[in-house]
Amino acid sequence: MKIDRWTRRATLSLAALTVLLSGCTTYVTTQVTAFSDWNGSDATRTYAFTRAADQKNNLELSTYERVVANELAPHAFRQVDAAQARYLVGLSYGIRSDMVTVAEPVYYNPWPGPYWGRPFDPWGPWGPYPAGYVNQSYPIYTHLLGVRITERTTGKEVYNVTARNSGGESSLVRSMPYLARSALADFPLGNGVVHTVKIPLDQNGGSSNEVAVTGVAPAAPASGAKAVQ
Known part of the structure; x- marks a missing residue:
């Protein structure tokens, strides 16, 4: 889906507010979009990761595969x-x-x-007063993970889910556990579903086991994720 400039500006402004409040933020919020033709009839969900020819020895991809494998395991994938x-x-x-x-x-x-003002009001009636506004610029990073499941023998796509979040975190590696857990938090989602997943941070900055899913809605067409090579 092509986002018009006003929608994109509003999205980035909200993300900027998230950065400003990051010192007290305790949740990572991720938008998840799923398209599904999953029948749920399989007793054993065996799988293997597939790669493009130029990704065979990609260490970054290997790292992300392990993260996703950890999130597939609770859904009976082996x-x-x-x-x-x-x-x-x-x-x-x-x-x-x-x-x-x-x-x-x-x-x-x-x-x-x-000078002295009213109780608990050290400024009293005098100020301070707003003198104007200055523009401050902040970096915003959008992280993206797509998980696509196909049948090996037929090549039929049965599940395609995309997770996206934005904030001040510049590392995709640190964001990946939240993306993977959000993408597979409520597997399998119905076809054309968008929802928001909130995952709390633990005391060490990692993801906790608590997952909150809100805002389930039909999906609008979403742009596909582009693989990083």
């Missing part, structure tokens, strides 16, 4: 050799950076102290 797998799982991923500008107020105090 990784096997490709020749014995019922499903092939392909990953796509990427990160994009933008700069957003936010107008922030600047204050001044025309009444230098000492």
